Amino acid sequence: MELTTDVVVLGAGSAGLAFARAASGLGASVVVCEPHSVGGTCVNRGCVPKKLMHQLAHRRPSRSDRALGWQHDPSLDWSTFRSAMRRYVGDARSDLRDELVDVARVIEDAGVIEGPGRVRAGQHRIACKHIVIATGAAPRRPEFDGVEFACTSEAMFELERPPERLAIIGGGYIGVEFASILARLGAGVQLLTHSVLSGFDADLSRFCTDALKGHGVGLRTDVEPCGIERSQTGALQVRLREGSDPAPTDVVLVATGRAPRTSELTADRMTLELDDDGAVVVDEATLQTSASGVYAIGDCSARKPLTPVAKAEGTALARALYGSGSAEVDLKFTPSAVFGLPPMASTGLTEAQARDRFGDSNVEVACKRLTPLEHGAVQDPGPHEQSLVKWVLHEQVAVGCHLAGDHAPDVIQPISWLLASGTFRPGDIEQHLRVHPTATEELAAVLDAG
Amino acid sequence: MELTTDVVVLGAGSAGLAFARAASGLGASVVVCEPHSVGGTCVNRGCVPKKLMHQLAHRRPSRSDRALGWQHDPSLDWSTFRSAMRRYVGDARSDLRDELVDVARVIEDAGVIEGPGRVRAGQHRIACKHIVIATGAAPRRPEFDGVEFACTSEAMFELERPPERLAIIGGGYIGVEFASILARLGAGVQLLTHSVLSGFDADLSRFCTDALKGHGVGLRTDVEPCGIERSQTGALQVRLREGSDPAPTDVVLVATGRAPRTSELTADRMTLELDDDGAVVVDEATLQTSASGVYAIGDCSARKPLTPVAKAEGTALARALYGSGSAEVDLKFTPSAVFGLPPMASTGLTEAQARDRFGDSNVEVACKRLTPLEHGAVQDPGPHEQSLVKWVLHEQVAVGCHLAGDHAPDVIQPISWLLASGTFRPGDIEQHLRVHPTATEELAAVLDAG
Numbered sequence: 001m002e003l004t005t006d007v008v009v010l011g012a013g014s015a016g017l018a019f020a021r022a023a024s025g026l027g028a029s030v031v032v033c034e035p036h037s038v039g040g041t042c043v044n045r046g047c048v049p050k051k052l053m054h055q056l057a058h059r060r061p062s063r064s065d066r067a068l069g070w071q072h073d074p075s076l077d078w079s080t081f082r083s084a085m086r087r088y089v090g091d092a093r094s095d096l097r098d099e100l101v102d103v104a105r106v107i108e109d110a111g112v113i114e115g116p117g118r119v120r121a122g123q124h125r126i127a128c129k130h131i132v133i134a135t136g137a138a139p140r141r142p143e144f145d146g147v148e149f150a151c152t153s154e155a156m157f158e159l160e161r162p163p164e165r166l167a168i169i170g171g172g173y174i175g176v177e178f179a180s181i182l183a184r185l186g187a188g189v190q191l192l193t194h195s196v197l198s199g200f201d202a203d204l205s206r207f208c209t210d211a212l213k214g215h216g217v218g219l220r221t222d223v224e225p226c227g228i229e230r231s232q233t234g235a236l237q238v239r240l241r242e243g244s245d246p247a248p249t250d251v252v253l254v255a256t257g258r259a260p261r262t263s264e265l266t267a268d269r270m271t272l273e274l275d276d277d278g279a280v281v282v283d284e285a286t287l288q289t290s291a292s293g294v295y296a297i298g299d300c301s302a303r304k305p306l307t308p309v310a311k312a313e314g315t316a317l318a319r320a321l322y323g324s325g326s327a328e329v330d331l332k333f334t335p336s337a338v339f340g341l342p343p344m345a346s347t348g349l350t351e352a353q354a355r356d357r358f359g360d361s362n363v364e365v366a367c368k369r370l371t372p373l374e375h376g377a378v379q380d381p382g383p384h385e386q387s388l389v390k391w392v393l394h395e396q397v398a399v400g401c402h403l404a405g406d407h408a409p410d411v412i413q414p415i416s417w418l419l420a421s422g423t424f425r426p427g428d429i430e431q432h433l434r435v436h437p438t439a440t441e442e443l444a445a446v447l448d449a450g
Numbered sequence: 451m452e453l454t455t456d457v458v459v460l461g462a463g464s465a466g467l468a469f470a471r472a473a474s475g476l477g478a479s480v481v482v483c484e485p486h487s488v489g490g491t492c493v494n495r496g497c498v499p500k501k502l503m504h505q506l507a508h509r510r511p512s513r514s515d516r517a518l519g520w521q522h523d524p525s526l527d528w529s530t531f532r533s534a535m536r537r538y539v540g541d542a543r544s545d546l547r548d549e550l551v552d553v554a555r556v557i558e559d560a561g562v563i564e565g566p567g568r569v570r571a572g573q574h575r576i577a578c579k580h581i582v583i584a585t586g587a588a589p590r591r592p593e594f595d596g597v598e599f600a601c602t603s604e605a606m607f608e609l610e611r612p613p614e615r616l617a618i619i620g621g622g623y624i625g626v627e628f629a630s631i632l633a634r635l636g637a638g639v640q641l642l643t644h645s646v647l648s649g650f651d652a653d654l655s656r657f658c659t660d661a662l663k664g665h666g667v668g669l670r671t672d673v674e675p676c677g678i679e680r681s682q683t684g685a686l687q688v689r690l691r692e693g694s695d696p697a698p699t700d701v702v703l704v705a706t707g708r709a710p711r712t713s714e715l716t717a718d719r720m721t722l723e724l725d726d727d728g729a730v731v732v733d734e735a736t737l738q739t740s741a742s743g744v745y746a747i748g749d750c751s752a753r754k755p756l757t758p759v760a761k762a763e764g765t766a767l768a769r770a771l772y773g774s775g776s777a778e779v780d781l782k783f784t785p786s787a788v789f790g791l792p793p794m795a796s797t798g799l800t801e802a803q804a805r806d807r808f809g810d811s812n813v814e815v816a817c818k819r820l821t822p823l824e825h826g827a828v829q830d831p832g833p834h835e836q837s838l839v840k841w842v843l844h845e846q847v848a849v850g851c852h853l854a855g856d857h858a859p860d861v862i863q864p865i866s867w868l869l870a871s872g873t874f875r876p877g878d879i880e881q882h883l884r885v886h887p888t889a890t891e892e893l894a895a896v897l898d899a900g
Contacts, residue, residue: 052826061509068534069528070524071527073522074511078519080516373498376538377534377535410857410885410888411857411890413884413890414864417868417874429867440863
């Protein structure tokens with residue numbers, strides 16, 4: 001079947017959906033090829049079910065509840081949770097699908113680029129002006145013996161029941177989130193990693209390390225797993241290059257990064273430049289790949305593999321192609337959150353980045369751990385019952401903010417807008433009035449102390 | 451006993467403490483007269499124990515917990531809560547007392563102004579250059595028959611157990627907070643009032659009304675209580691001027707505003723100008739009263755009876771007297787929070803105020819109710835399981851923001867700083883990246899829809 005359209009989008013995840021919506025709104029005719037579920041990783045196997053699982057863990061009664069007077073002996077009906085998660089994800093997916101079919105023709109096959117302006121998808125051959133690659137990424141498995149015994153993050157949403165013992169390989173945000181969540185749900189969790197939240201500010205990373213220990217996670221840093229063996233009883237044994245292997249476990253989760261889904265993008269004679277990790281190489285200003293008229297957005301180009309970046313790239317590219325404006329997305333103040341317990345959030349520069357950029361003597365920081373009122377009834381709060389506030393300042397102007405606490409992912413958003421102004425001086429906060437009693441008061445108090 | 455000092459402060463609540471700390475830091479010698487507890491209303495009988503009680507209610511397992519899979523049958527040990535609250539408040543008070551004695555001489559008697567520069571407090575006669583009145587306010591009781599059978603907010607922290615039936619007279623923030631909290635803790639609550647959150651934005655007030663009903667509060671608006679009778683069984687009956695009296699109740703809480711504590715400020719021949727409500731009249735630029743060298747800060751002058759305003763006035767006055775700068779406090783962007791369930795928060799202008807000031811045709815609003823992910827597993831969410839986002843815009847610049855949701859009181863803080871810049875255009879938010887999934891994303895989404 002032959003089709004002609006303005007643009008073919010490969011993939012209906014966060015990036016592809018945002019592009020399709022914006023392009024259609026600007027009058028372009030859009031065909032979307034998606035062999036799997038509309039919504040991509042975020043809705044189906046990432047952010048959304050992860051945050052529901054985070055809510056489940058967050059709501060487990062804690063000693064802070066007991067210290068306030070609540071007495072209970074809760075039990076968890078995992079099948080209720082799975083049904084609720086499936087329904088929520090299913091509803092979100094079907095809403096997105098409904099929106100998508102309103103703005104684009106959807107083909108339920110993978111699209112393959114045969115050449116500039118030519119895409120094949122199942123029975124369809126499509127002629128078009130532009131091609132947009134938005135195929136996303138998938139969990140990357142390390143290469144060592146027995147890695148087939150491990151599962152990846154996607155399987156965590158399909159568990160028949162929470163494991164009693166879980167070993168997680170990798171201390172990035174995905175590893176940290178599942179470690180916190182499963183530990184809070186009662187699993188014995190071991191986290192085996194080179195480092196914890198290595199791309200984040202060092203104070204936030206230390207906070208996270210301490211909070212994981214507070215939850216009873218068995219944390220081994222500076223280690224490199226090199227194999228997994230399965231015993232006759234079914235128990236799994238992770239081997240470490242450094243020796244002194246951890247205790248056996250029931251489930252091994254590998255959370256060692258994500259690989260762009262780019263291996264089957266093009267037909268034989270068509271080539272696209274990929275980097276060493278398999279990410280599609282794009283020009284930052286235009287999001288165009290090495291092939292004219294072929295663009296890439298979202299995790300497949302691996303600029304910053306986050307849902308909001310994928311959405312922003314999709315919208316910006318549509319405007320650049322069919323409206324006005326640049327396809328460039330400013331990633332300088334990309335807020336991001338780690339849904340640990342408590343959650344953490346960051347925007348702007350880490351202290352180390354700021355010192356690199358501006359020089360040690362031009363950077364000031366204010367950093368404080370504190371016990372928020374919600375854990376105030378606990379007599380001797382542990383690190384996981386604390387929160388953190390950190391400002392990174394250059395000539396008194398905020399260039400970075402790093403938070404931990406229940407409100408961190410929500411509060412970081414307007415703080416990111418403040419930082420983007422380039423003129424926000426937290427030292428001036430004291431001229432403003434603060435809501436009392438809130439955790440956010442500490443955004444100001446941390447500076448008063450200095 | 452004769453004393454000489456730079457300044458005498460009457461009252462060691464939020465205003466007096468902030469003044470004493472700042473004045474001492476600037477080199478002034480300070481005497482503070484406080485016959486009751488250091489910390490004033492906020493720490494001892496207001497914000498702090500109220501927020502602990504709010505936490506207790508917030509943490510009661512709900513149908514959102516059950517929908518996610520948690521099964522429990524919780525019971526509340528009220529005596530544990532009371533001990534925890536007393537310990538927390540006691541610790542906060544004693545920390546403040548320790549800080550205060552480091553910076554001021556504390557006299558545990560009420561100070562009485564005998565004349566400019568002359569204060570008597572118990573055995574002490576104090577000569578000083580400046581006098582600062584910071585005596586705060588106390589709950590106001592309406593005048594009708596049987597009002598002596600009612601209690602005020604302060605008694606809510608001394609309850610032997612939560613009442614089974616509670617009638618609240620007054621729909622301001624205090625009435626709304628206790629109605630939400632006690633209903634959530636299982637009491638049968640009736641709220642009898644002229645209106646709900648009348649000073650707030652109308653959409654927020656409607657949201658609050660609906661949320662109260664969602665919690666099962668029996669809400670009667672447009673009514674005026676005119677008496678309380680006590681039956682032989684001890685039950686209390688509120689009489690309404692409009693007739694059709696509500697059901698009998700166990701406890702009646704009057705939450706009909708607060709009266710400045712100014713009746714015993716001055717000795718016989720000394721006079722101070724008070725307004726009709728008994729508030730000390732001050733000049734806004736200098737915070738000076740009708741008497742030279744005598745100033746008033748915080749709730750006793752009733753400019754805006756909020757803890758952050760009291761603190762800001764205390765700090766500003768100290769700087770004006772002993773450092774540099776004006777005593778004027780800009781109240782334009784005073785964020786405030788109502789700790790209902792969910793909490794609500796506001797900053798800047800209400801829609802009505804903006805229309806008044808700028809004219810109907812120059813004001814735009816964006817307003818949306820939504821179901822946050824934390825209640826997403828509930829099949830048919832009620833109004834108390836929703837949240838609200840509202841922007842008030844003048845020529846596309848944000849002049850007001852009104853929120854409801856668990857994060858509202860924390861998120862409103864940085865939003866208030868954005869509004870204070872006078873140039874923040876929420877329409878530009880879409881250029882910024884948003885953390886996903888968070889409630890704050892809706893700050894932007896509410897505009898996309900428009």
